[in-house]
Amino acid sequence: MIIKQNQDEIQSYLEDASNFRSGRAEALYVPEDEAEIVQAVVECSREKIPLTINGGGTGTVAGRIPVGGRILTVEKLDRILSIESERKQASLQAGVLVDNFLKLLKKDSLFYPPFPTERTAFISGNASTNASGEYSYYFGPTRRYVERLKVVLSDGEIVEIRRGETFADRDGFCKIGSKKVKIPSYATPDIKCSAGYFCRPGMDAIDLFIGSEGTLGIFTEVDVSLIPALPNRVIMVFFFENVGARFIAPAGRINPTPTSEGRLFEFLSAVKNDKALSALTLEYFDSHSLDFLRPDFPNIPECRFALYVEALESSLEKWLDLLEGYPIVDTWVGQDAKSYQTLIDFRHRLPENINAYFKKIGSQKVSLDFAVPEDRFPELYAYYQNVRETNTDVETILFGHIGENHLHFNYFPKDQQEKERVSRLYEEAARKVISMGGTIAAEHGIGKLKHKYLEMMYGKEGILQMAAVKKILDPACILGLDNIFPRTLL
Numbered sequence: 292m293i294i295k296q297n298q299d300e301i302q303s304y305l306e307d308a309s310n311f312r313s314g315r316a317e318a319l320y321v322p323e324d325e326a327e328i329v330q331a332v333v334e335c336s337r338e339k340i341p342l343t344i345n346g347g348g349t350g351t352v353a354g355r356i357p358v359g360g361r362i363l364t365v366e367k368l369d370r371i372l373s374i375e376s377e378r379k380q381a382s383l384q385a386g387v388l389v390d391n392f393l394k395l396l397k398k399d400s401l402f403y404p405p406f407p408t409e410r411t412a413f414i415s416g417n418a419s420t421n422a423s424g425e426y427s428y429y430f431g432p433t434r435r436y437v438e439r440l441k442v443v444l445s446d447g448e449i450v451e452i453r454r455g456e457t458f459a460d461r462d463g464f465c466k467i468g469s470k471k472v473k474i475p476s477y478a479t480p481d482i483k484c485s486a487g488y489f490c491r492p493g494m495d496a497i498d499l500f501i502g503s504e505g506t507l508g509i510f511t512e513v514d515v516s517l518i519p520a521l522p523n524r525v526i527m528v529f530f531f532e533n534v535g536a537r538f539i540a541p542a543g544r545i546n547p548t549p550t551s552e553g554r555l556f557e558f559l560s561a562v563k564n565d566k567a568l569s570a571l572t573l574e575y576f577d578s579h580s581l582d583f584l585r586p587d588f589p590n591i592p593e594c595r596f597a598l599y600v601e602a603l604e605s606s607l608e609k610w611l612d613l614l615e616g617y618p619i620v621d622t623w624v625g626q627d628a629k630s631y632q633t634l635i636d637f638r639h640r641l642p643e644n645i646n647a648y649f650k651k652i653g654s655q656k657v658s659l660d661f662a663v664p665e666d667r668f669p670e671l672y673a674y675y676q677n678v679r680e681t682n683t684d685v686e687t688i689l690f691g692h693i694g695e696n697h698l699h700f701n702y703f704p705k706d707q708q709e710k711e712r713v714s715r716l717y718e719e720a721a722r723k724v725i726s727m728g729g730t731i732a733a734e735h736g737i738g739k740l741k742h743k744y745l746e747m748m749y750g751k752e753g754i755l756q757m758a759a760v761k762k763i764l765d766p767a768c769i770l771g772l773d774n775i776f777p778r779t780l781l
């Protein structure tokens with residue numbers, strides 16, 4: 292097996308898309324097959340050396356970045372083992388690049404819906420973060436598509452878990468290989484969520500591993516279900532006019548008089564309740580986001596915000612009918628290949644432009660990944676607006692997955708003082724979201740950056756119950772240390 296110890300060769304494995312810069316490791320394992328993975332993990336278990344698993348490195352919460360010990364990359368396990376058109380299933384080795392997989396599926400007129408926007412992620416990274424993609428409003432997250440996982444546990448035991456085969460019993464115990472774990476007693480909220488171990492009464496054992504962020508075992512193979520290639524689609528961007536009163540009245544309450552936002556929520560409700568509109572993606576951009584896109588798209592009109600929608604082309608007429616009566620100042624439609632691609636670029640350009648600008652001014656993004664149940668969303672939206680208006684000196688941008696009641700509220704603190712304030716605002720917002728039955732991690736996971744908020748969500752007892760699950764499945768307590776909860780709890 293290849294083992295690298297030269298720090299220059301290891302350096303790039305100590306980073307991901309977060310700003311976490313404390314990564315360090317003494318060695319990197321580059322196994323070429325499952326047997327070598329077993330060899331590496333057994334060696335680390337025996338010597339009690341922490342081992343952190345590396346996927347494609349696109350995670351945003353430092354999950355793959357070790358703080359000491361060794362790293363194992365699954366990059367050499369990159370074979371697509373099978374694509375079964377009839378059964379609509381594929382079997383992949385852990386290190387398959389999502390982009391390669393999607394390209395191959397295209398040839399067979401098949402599709403894998405939950406891929407994240409960043410396609411250089413590995414399929415195992417997606418499964419271990421329960422990633423959601425641009426179509427998750429309609430198709431849901433990775434969890435819904437994982438049918439089988441092959442996992443190497445830290446003592447070298449190999450377990451295969453198939454969906455529909457093993458469930459938690461009435462007392463909450465679940466058998467996994469030779470081990471038996473007690474499922475924690477909290478229930479993961481029934482909304483878009485990737486916060487800690489998934490737990491529900493009577494749950495399928497496979498769901499415990501999906502979203503476990505490299506803490507329970509090393510995935511070596513992932514089987515996923517597929518759907519037929521999507522029919523022709525159209526992308527539309529609706530620019531909502533700046534009309535009506537302010538959305539928030541004094542004391543941060545929602546203004547009862549007509550507002551652009553009130554009309555937006557009406558519009559969203561109409562879209563969600565009409566299946567014939569066949570919306571696959573529903574995304575929101577505030578006016579500040581649009582400012583970041585203007586250099587590339589100078590014809591963006593003056594407006595309050597924009598809604599980005601992808602839907603089946605066959606529904607276009609119905610969409611145009613729906614628009615009547617809404618305060619929409621302009622509508623862009625991407626229907627042919629070129630204009631469709633332009634609007635895809637429009638959506639993807641935003642994070643790139645934001646990151647480039649704030650890197651230039653030396654600020655680091657603090658991004659909220661919160662989601663709430665549908666009926667609480669207007670309240671959360673008003674809360675964000677109020678925070679903005681009472682902290683006008685801190686730059687903020689609000690955009691994201693409005694169809695799933697999941698917006699990314701991003702702060703850009705300029706100095707230490709602002710950083711401290713933003714940290715307080717983050718905590719207050721987390722409390723608010725939790726009190727609404729929401730989640731503090733809708734798609735990016737917890738990693739090493741959000742322990743405090745996960746504890747706010749499930750309480751100390753919930754976190755200790757997660758640690759107890761880990762101690763059974765990873766008896767040497769070496770895998771993915773400091774992901775989800777601090778290693779001091781083990």
Ligand SMILES: Cc1cc2nc3c(=O)[nH]c(=O)nc-3n(C[C@H](O)[C@H](O)[C@H](O)COP(=O)(O)OP(=O)(O)OC[C@H]3O[C@@H](n4cnc5c(N)ncnc54)[C@H](O)[C@@H]3O)c2cc1C
Pocket residue numbers: 307308343344345346347348349350351353354355365385406407408409411412413414415416417418419420421422423424425504505506508509510511642734735771774
């Ligand atoms: C520009 C950009 C856009 C993004 N868009 C989205 C989006 O739309 N939706 C979304 O959900 N996320 C998004 N992300 C985040 C990221 O792409 C996902 O979290 C992705 O699933 C991470 O996969 P990865 O292979 O890069 O994992 P890594 O970052 O390498 O690792 C992530 C975690 O998975 C664990 N892991 C990796 N491989 C294994 C394995 N074989 N066994 C066990 N554990 C393993 C690691 O230990 C780590 O804890 C985006 C990121 C960027 C940079």
